[in-house]
Each structure stands twice: as structure tokens, then as C-alpha cells.
Amino acid sequence: MEEIKEKDQPIILKKRSLDKTVTISSEKNELILKSFAYIFLTIGALTMLIPFLWMVSTSLKTPAEAVAMPPVWWPNVLRFDNYVRAFEVAPFGRYFLNSVLITTVSTLGELVTTILAAFAFSKMNFYGKNILFTGLIATMMVPSELLIIPNYLTLSRFGLINTYSAMIVPYLASVFSVFMLKQNFESVPNELYYAAKVDGSSDFNFLWTIMVPLSKSAIVAVTILKIIGSWNAFMWPLIVTNDRLLRPLPVGLQAFTTEAGTHFELLMAASTIVVAPMIVIYLFLQRYIIMGVSKAGIKG
């Protein structure tokens, strides 16, 4: 017995020490790797933030500070007055209201049309369902730039060019949103649907009182993506508006680049006005945005 023990012990010890060195070296590697990751990620994050910080910093400077070399990183006195000036020089108040109006109406409208349609696709059976759905999905492959010319002609036939409707009506529905909501509605168990039917609830009632609340996060995700898209839309509003007072923010801002001339502090103040609302929404609801984007990406 004694002999065996003596023989055994060194082996066990050796094995232990071997284990220990392996974990130590891999832990050390891990630590080095992680430190590098943090360093790179911080540099990267700064690169991402600098344009935004520079925008805000410039927007609070005097004209002289704005073009000073070496640059003034942060002005001593914060000139919030630049924002007031920007609103005076160009009708940014009006642009802002236009953007709010267009975004609100097209988002609400799209929600109604797509929720109704997604419900039909997810819980009803009807002739031609699969063909229709495949056809709709196929339209997503067509670049929206191709649709601009005929849509312009259609709207001008209706006399809608240079109106709010021109910026709203074409965006009152989206195949992408129908697709996203359909996926989600399908995950609501059919048993709930039957139970509601047995209880005498109409489809319409079931949709708005049970289905919609149960799919809250998907609906929020679709809504926010729509708001962002609508708020930032540029080419189409540019094409369909001639009247300065109908412009939404991005179009107004683009026009302001010539109006502001060399007043970079005013230009940056105006840019901040355009960007800030979406950043606020993002800060509060980014979970939904990222969820929506990852789902949208995976669909392929």
C-alpha cells in the first residue's frame, strides 16, 4: 500500500501542476486579448463619436472660434444663440413641424394597414395566399430608386406634387413591415384565436385587444424603424417639393448649406437639430431598433 501511494503521489502532483500552468497561461492570454479588445474598441468608439461631438462643439462656437486653427475643442462660452439664429435664418421651425407631421401620419397609417394585412396573412386562410405573399416579398428586391419616376408621374396626374400627401401617401404601407409582423403574429398560439372566437369575439376585436398587445415589441420595432426612415428620408421629398415651406428637415438642411454660406457654426447647429430627435429615440428604444435590424438582416 505504502509503495503504491508513494508512486502515485508524484504523478498526481505533476498532473495538477501541469493543469495549473495551462490555466494560468490561457488566463494570461485571455487577459491580454481582452485588454487589446478594450483598447481597439475605445479607439473605434471615439472615431464613431468624434463627428457628433465636433458637430455639437462647432454649433456652440463663435464664427471666429469655428474656423480657428489649431481648433478650439470646446468653446469657453457656449453660444446657444446659434440655434436661435439658425431658426431665424431659415424656417427650421417650419421644417421641423413638417417632418413631425409627415413622420407621424405615415407611421400611424402604415401601422394600421400593415397590422390588418399581417393579421390576414397570419391567421386567415384564403385563395391565392401563398402566391400573393411571395409576390409581395418579391417586390422587396426592386430598388426603390426605380419606382421614383413612375410614382412622380402618378402623383402629378393626381395633382399631388408639392403637397404633404406626396410625401405621405406612397409610404402608408410597407411589405417589409407586413413581413415582420406576420412572423410575429404567427407565434401567437392559434388556441387563443379559437378561444376568442368561441367567446364570440370578432376577428377585428381579437386583433386589436389580444394580438396587438401580445406582439408589442415587434410592433414597437417596426414603428421605430419606420420613424427613423421617414424622418431621415431625403431623395423623394427633395423631388416632390418645390415649395420651401413644405420641406422636411433633411431637405431644408441641405438647402441651408448654400444659405448658411461660411457660417459653419449655424450649419452645425442646424445639423444638430435634425439629428437630435432620432438620437433621443435611439437612446431610449435602442433595444427595439437592434432587434428589428437583426431580424431584418436575417430574413435575407
Next chain:
Amino acid sequence: MTEKATMKSTLKALLYMAPMLSIIFTFNIYPIFRSFMMSFYAEYNFFQNTVGRYGLDNFQEILTDDQFWLAIRNTFIFVLGVVPTSIIISLGIALMLNKIKLLSSFFRSIYFLPFVTSTVAISIVWSWIYHGRYGLMNYFLSQFGVDPIAFITSPDYAMLSLVIMAVWRGLGFNIILFLVGLNNIDENYYAAAKIDGAREMNRFFHITVPLLGPTTFLVSVMGVINSFKVFDEVYALFQSRPGPARSALTVVYYIFQKFYEENQYGVAAAAGIVLFLIILVFTLIQMAFNKKFVHY
């Protein structure tokens, strides 16, 4: 699914879909066919909406137009500049974000920030950063002894400026997709490899890389398709011009000019069809690939 399809259920479903379908038909489906028709309008009167003659004239015109080929060339350069760079950087960042636990979502939020902000506003900010005399970029470069570069006004640098900004802007989106891809890799593979004694490097090259293949492909194709449609960035970065000496004239910019500035609807439609066909090729490649390799 619920009950069988009947005449009644079909009518009911149509009722539910009617608002969506009327919008989509008018503004998404009808215009597809209309664009195809328009590209063959050889003579068209906008005010009377009458077509005098159909023909291939528009296609002939764009295919013999130097500007169109310049636009195609610039767009390909843009795509080749943006997509690979963006993939490499965003994959690297996604891997690092996946590695660390602390602050991971904080960093992710920052990288994703440009995605939610107006392209026009951001491009204007970048044009300020690129400013020849007062720009931050030139100040930064001057610290390394580099002479000021006319990023926005020199034809040699316009495309580079555009590419840098587009990469910066698109990173967050790609990172999210890569993170989803990394998340989908079964932890068990790593556990099994660890038991077999595979080292970190081996695990990375034999598990992460091959299993991330489909995601990388997906991200590349989406990047290519989106980059082909670049317009807002160009318009805002170069103050409503297609770059100095048309050095950043892209296909969509060409369509925009033909349509909006020159009112040549047929020519613009024909150029749109060419854009569509190019994008279609990539979409089909992606679909074929998904069918073959992606099974989840």
C-alpha cells in the same frame, strides 16, 4: 393554420388587406411595370401623357453615354472600396464585442449610432470635417506632417472621402448582423473543442470562421446591394453636385440627374432598369447561396 380557405374567408381577408394592397399596388407594383414600359418610350409627351413610339433608343443612349459608364465605374469603385473594408472592420469589432462582457452593449450602441441619424446631416458634418482649410481631418493629418488635402474639392480625393464616410456610417449595421451570426454559433462546438484541447487560435479558425461564413456572405451581399444605391451621401457631401469633375457620379445620381434635372424620363427609367438588373444578379446569387448553404 385555421379553417380551410373559402369564398367567404377570401373576401374577408381581402377586406383586411385592402388598404395595404391598394398602396402597394399603386406605389410599388404598378411602377415596376411602368418603369419597364417607360424605358422603352422612344417619344414621350409628359403633358399629354402620350407615347409616340416605343424602341430601344433609351438603352442605346445610356450605353453610348460616357457619363453613364463613368457612373457605373464610380459605383463599382465605391462598392469595392466600401464593402470589403467595412466587412473586415465590422467583423473584427463584432469578434471583440463578443469576447468582452463588460461594456459590450455600451460599445455596440455607439457603433450603431450613425445608422439612426440623417444621412444628409451626417454628410454635412463630414464635409465640415473634410474642409480644406478648417477641417478637423486636415488638422489631424498635419500633426503627422501631412500637407492639407482638398478632400471635397479635388477629384483625386472625392471618392476616398466618400468611401471613408460610408464605411464609418455602415459599420454599426454590419456589426449587429455579425453579432447575431456569432450568437447563433452553438456554444457546444467550443466546449467540445476545448475538451479536445484545441487552442484559442484553432477554435477561431476551425469553428468561428467556417460557421460565420454564411453571415459574412449575407452581410457582403447586403452591403453590395445597398452601396449600389448610394445617393444621399454624394448629394450632401458635395453640396448637391456629383463630386468635383463628376468624380463621385454614381448610378443613382445619374438617374436623378436624367430624371430631375434634365426631365429625360425614358433615359432615367432605362438607367433604373440597368441598376435593377445589376442588383437582381446579386440578389439571385444570395438566394441561391442561402438555399445551398444556410440551414437554420
